[in-house]
Amino acid sequence: MNSDMNKQQDAVRIQEADFSIEAEVDALRATSKRIGGITTFLGCARDFSEGRDVFSINFEQYAGMATRAMLSLRDEALEKFEIIDLRIVHRVTTVHAGDKIVLIVVGAEHRGPAFEACEWIIDSLKQRVPIWKKEVTPDGDSWVTEHP
Amino acid sequence: MNSDMNKQQDAVRIQEADFSIEAEVDALRATSKRIGGITTFLGCARDFSEGRDVFSINFEQYAGMATRAMLSLRDEALEKFEIIDLRIVHRVTTVHAGDKIVLIVVGAEHRGPAFEACEWIIDSLKQRVPIWKKEVTPDGDSWVTEHP
Amino acid sequence: MIKILFFGSIAAKIGRREMMIDRCGLTLADVVKEAGLETFKPLLVAVNQQQEHDLNILIQDGDEVAMMPPFAGG
Amino acid sequence: MIKILFFGSIAAKIGRREMMIDRCGLTLADVVKEAGLETFKPLLVAVNQQQEHDLNILIQDGDEVAMMPPFAGG
Numbered sequence: 001m002n003s004d005m006n007k008q009q010d011a012v013r014i015q016e017a018d019f020s021i022e023a024e025v026d027a028l029r030a031t032s033k034r035i036g037g038i039t040t041f042l043g044c045a046r047d048f049s050e051g052r053d054v055f056s057i058n059f060e061q062y063a064g065m066a067t068r069a070m071l072s073l074r075d076e077a078l079e080k081f082e083i084i085d086l087r088i089v090h091r092v093t094t095v096h097a098g099d100k101i102v103l104i105v106v107g108a109e110h111r112g113p114a115f116e117a118c119e120w121i122i123d124s125l126k127q128r129v130p131i132w133k134k135e136v137t138p139d140g141d142s143w144v145t146e147h148p
Numbered sequence: 149m150n151s152d153m154n155k156q157q158d159a160v161r162i163q164e165a166d167f168s169i170e171a172e173v174d175a176l177r178a179t180s181k182r183i184g185g186i187t188t189f190l191g192c193a194r195d196f197s198e199g200r201d202v203f204s205i206n207f208e209q210y211a212g213m214a215t216r217a218m219l220s221l222r223d224e225a226l227e228k229f230e231i232i233d234l235r236i237v238h239r240v241t242t243v244h245a246g247d248k249i250v251l252i253v254v255g256a257e258h259r260g261p262a263f264e265a266c267e268w269i270i271d272s273l274k275q276r277v278p279i280w281k282k283e284v285t286p287d288g289d290s291w292v293t294e295h296p
Numbered sequence: 297m298i299k300i301l302f303f304g305s306i307a308a309k310i311g312r313r314e315m316m317i318d319r320c321g322l323t324l325a326d327v328v329k330e331a332g333l334e335t336f337k338p339l340l341v342a343v344n345q346q347q348e349h350d351l352n353i354l355i356q357d358g359d360e361v362a363m364m365p366p367f368a369g370g
Numbered sequence: 371m372i373k374i375l376f377f378g379s380i381a382a383k384i385g386r387r388e389m390m391i392d393r394c395g396l397t398l399a400d401v402v403k404e405a406g407l408e409t410f411k412p413l414l415v416a417v418n419q420q421q422e423h424d425l426n427i428l429i430q431d432g433d434e435v436a437m438m439p440p441f442a443g444g
Binding site: 043059065066101102129132143 | 301303304305308340342345346347362364365366367368369370
């Protein structure tokens with residue numbers, strides 16, 4: 001129970017530090033040899049947005065609720081799709097162009113559900129996880145309000 | 149021209165050696181700071197197939213034609229989808245359960261086209277690239293004939 | 297005591313991240329009004345870290361209420 | 371000289387990977403027959419590393435013809 005709990009919390013993380021895609025994919029692959037297909041989505045900071053330069057992006061979260069929302073996304077995805085396991089890591093810090101922001105890794109026996117689940121998770125994360133971002137631009141700071 | 153050629157051939161490879169997901173994603177990210185979303189598909193060897201144990205899988209290619217087919221898939225995907233760049237690496241060797249087989253990495257400004265293109269490429273690769281696999285099972289060798 | 301938390305552009309607008317209210321019998325709508333956010337749209341609200349859509353519920357002593365603009369993670 | 375290559379389960383069935391034919395005026399269908407694969411289904415064929423669906427085309431001296439079972443990469 002305790003080690004299941006740890007495993008689950010490790011599979012869903014909000015952190016300042018950068019992450020390794022390889023390490024997350026390896027951690028996922030270690031959970032089952034039945035995994036035949038792994039899809040990932042990596043969100044990166046771009047150097048412009050809506051036609052303006054972006055110097056940096058500052059992330060903010062509702063600590064506690066954000067992690068809970070991501071854990072419940074994970075449970076729901078494991079229920080909803082024919083997948084074996086998944087991981088979600090989201091950075092909350094200040095990032096610059098090219099920096100990694102979010103990683104979703106989904107493992108399944110077959111690729112169809114892995115693609116479906118991965119896209120569903122990033123779409124749902126944007127709608128359901130209390131994280132906000134402010135872009136620092138030449139014209140000043142600007143809170144991002146849309147879900148692109 | 150020559151360096152473009154090298155770059156393109158590096159982006160599409162058939163090799164015996166294992167590959168690094170991180171290195172491929174980094175190589176893709178290095179091509180443009182406009183990339184906001186990167187999708188990847190990793191195909192791995194499973195320890196069973198159609199209810200049988202699989203000890204290993206032997207891959208075989210039509211050298212030359214396989215690389216050409218993958219290059220033309222890449223060109224077609226860059227044309228067909230709103231994506232910025234993509235990479236394809238396929239191993240042709242003997243692999244065991246859990247080993248990596250194929251990696252597709254797609255970078256785009258927005259995630260929708262990146263997901264679409266990634267799934268289209270793996271589907272098309274299975275139909276258009278002359279690579280074959282033989283599963284070594286307790287009941288003997290068996291050529292894989294379906295496109296799962 | 298009710299603890300109100302403000303996030304993102306709302307915290308920037310209000311100029312603080314936290315506020316305490318020491319009154320009983322308030323609905324969620326009352327708490328939104330106390331925070332001066334009754335005209336802020338779209339406003340998302342969470343009670344004890346769960347999103348809440350019903351503004352008529354009663355807020356209890358010790359509850360944590362969050363005032364949030366639309367999320368923008370990823 | 372026409373070079374014929376066999377792949378995958380076809381190479382296993384025929385027991386070799388290569389065969390040379392030294393004749394002129396053969397169609398692709400003739401080459402398939404020479405290789406003993408006229409009843410093998412589904413058979414994919416490539417001429418000079420391009421998949422070819424028209425069995426009536428004439429094969430030229432120096433062409434490389436590949437006899438392939440359905441692909442199974444990935």
